[in-house]
Amino acid sequence: MLFSVLFAGCIKSEVDDYEYSIDTSIRAFGIDSIKGKYYAFSIDLLNNSIYNRDSLPYLSDTLLKSFKIDTFNVRGYVMSGDSVLDFPAKYPLINAVNGADGIMFTVFSTDGSRNRNYRLDIRVHLQDPDSLVWSQVNDLPAELAGAALGHQFRVMSLNVSNQPMIFDGANKKVHFKDGADNWQSAAIEGLPDNLRWDTMVKYKDRLYINSTDGDVYAGNGMIWQKIEALSGNVNYLLAGMSDRLLAVETIDGLDYFCYSTNGLSWTQGQVVPADFPRRNIHSIALTTPTGVEKATITGDINGKSDEVVPWFTFVGDNWAALDTEEMACPAMDNPTIFNYNNMFYLFGSGFDAMYESPSTLTWNKKTSKMLLPTSLKGVETYSSFVDDDHFIWLMASTPTGNQLWRGRINKYGFKRQ
Numbered sequence: 001m002l003f004s005v006l007f008a009g010c011i012k013s014e015v016d017d018y019e020y021s022i023d024t025s026i027r028a029f030g031i032d033s034i035k036g037k038y039y040a041f042s043i044d045l046l047n048n049s050i051y052n053r054d055s056l057p058y059l060s061d062t063l064l065k066s067f068k069i070d071t072f073n074v075r076g077y078v079m080s081g082d083s084v085l086d087f088p089a090k091y092p093l094i095n096a097v098n099g100a101d102g103i104m105f106t107v108f109s110t111d112g113s114r115n116r117n118y119r120l121d122i123r124v125h126l127q128d129p130d131s132l133v134w135s136q137v138n139d140l141p142a143e144l145a146g147a148a149l150g151h152q153f154r155v156m157s158l159n160v161s162n163q164p165m166i167f168d169g170a171n172k173k174v175h176f177k178d179g180a181d182n183w184q185s186a187a188i189e190g191l192p193d194n195l196r197w198d199t200m201v202k203y204k205d206r207l208y209i210n211s212t213d214g215d216v217y218a219g220n221g222m223i224w225q226k227i228e229a230l231s232g233n234v235n236y237l238l239a240g241m242s243d244r245l246l247a248v249e250t251i252d253g254l255d256y257f258c259y260s261t262n263g264l265s266w267t268q269g270q271v272v273p274a275d276f277p278r279r280n281i282h283s284i285a286l287t288t289p290t291g292v293e294k295a296t297i298t299g300d301i302n303g304k305s306d307e308v309v310p311w312f313t314f315v316g317d318n319w320a321a322l323d324t325e326e327m328a329c330p331a332m333d334n335p336t337i338f339n340y341n342n343m344f345y346l347f348g349s350g351f352d353a354m355y356e357s358p359s360t361l362t363w364n365k366k367t368s369k370m371l372l373p374t375s376l377k378g379v380e381t382y383s384s385f386v387d388d389d390h391f392i393w394l395m396a397s398t399p400t401g402n403q404l405w406r407g408r409i410n411k412y413g414f415k416r417q
Helices: 002-021
Strands: 026-031 042-044 049-051 067-074 077-080 083-085 089-091 103-108 115-121 132-137 153-156 165-168 173-177 183-187 195-203 206-211 216-219 224-226 234-240 245-251 254-260 267-271 279-287 293-300 311-313 336-340 343-347 355-357 381-386 392-398 401-409
Touching: 026 042, 067 077, 153 195, 153 381, 153 392, 195 279, 206 234, 234 279, 234 293, 279 336, 293 336, 336 381
Parallel strands: 049 115, 195 234
Antiparallel strands: 026 067, 042 049, 067 089, 077 083, 077 103, 103 115, 132 401, 153 165, 165 173, 173 183, 195 206, 206 216, 216 224, 234 245, 245 254, 254 267, 279 293, 293 311, 336 343, 343 355, 381 392, 392 401
């Protein structure tokens, strides 16, 4: 039995040696790392091609003029033109970038009796992945584009296809796109005239807003109803967290922080400080690296300030100011805060600049990549939100009409990143 096994092994070895001697396939191909990262290459033996599924970083083509092929695994040998290549080897790869002529390599079998040509194509991102690109939505219905919105409007979403819902408070209408990507308009039902449109927040699967006489309303955007159990004393809504609605209520002339976890009552917290935001509230709710959810807001305060100070809370009964004084965000009206691409950003009325922070404590003015639409510079009245597809939506009311913009950094549009 031992003899037969050894004999079979000898036969198999001879057969393998014979098959390998005429083998012209490529087993592996790779180039040197780019900015410390290796990018895998695929080998299509049916179409005799070598290519990378994940595009190389933006501007990598400038590096490929003289680059190192560190892996070219074949049984025989490789030629380019009339030269036999020895790997790893420096090689100009620029002609293989993004549908150019490509680079041809010829793989010969060990005995030289057979050969096979392969084309190398290298995909490189043509756009800076971290640059914010804006486009104006040019198909607004005429009644919305020319409506006199004043300050009574809001753009929000309930994440239904991530389409924006534009609320025209002055004319009691909501505008949105249907499944066929056509604009539709509907009358808003169940809301009074004395609304604070700057208090609209999203909580779970509904939108909430409050009136100037302290009542709270909830709805799907078109049909609303008064939430009796939460109404009566609400000065303004602040934010929606995963398990609670946050607000400020006025009792006996004093403002108190409050929150509701059941939709039936408010749990009262501490007295609201004088320098806490009072109007044009913008909020985000995120889970921290330690697994705790935190709400952060910005807004306009009573009086003047030299900086925008975000405030945060973990529960809703008390809020703390994120005021570091050094490297603060300069004062602006209607400041919007949002979390994007693992950073925090702030901008406001006038659209002068975007400010960036890794933690909401220190802020830097952006002079490249994360920029606002230049045509909106000077515009004072706007509303915005960020959807689940990483689009930033801006609805702006200008003297010549209303404009809707959306922006996204390039990398969120790449099919592969």
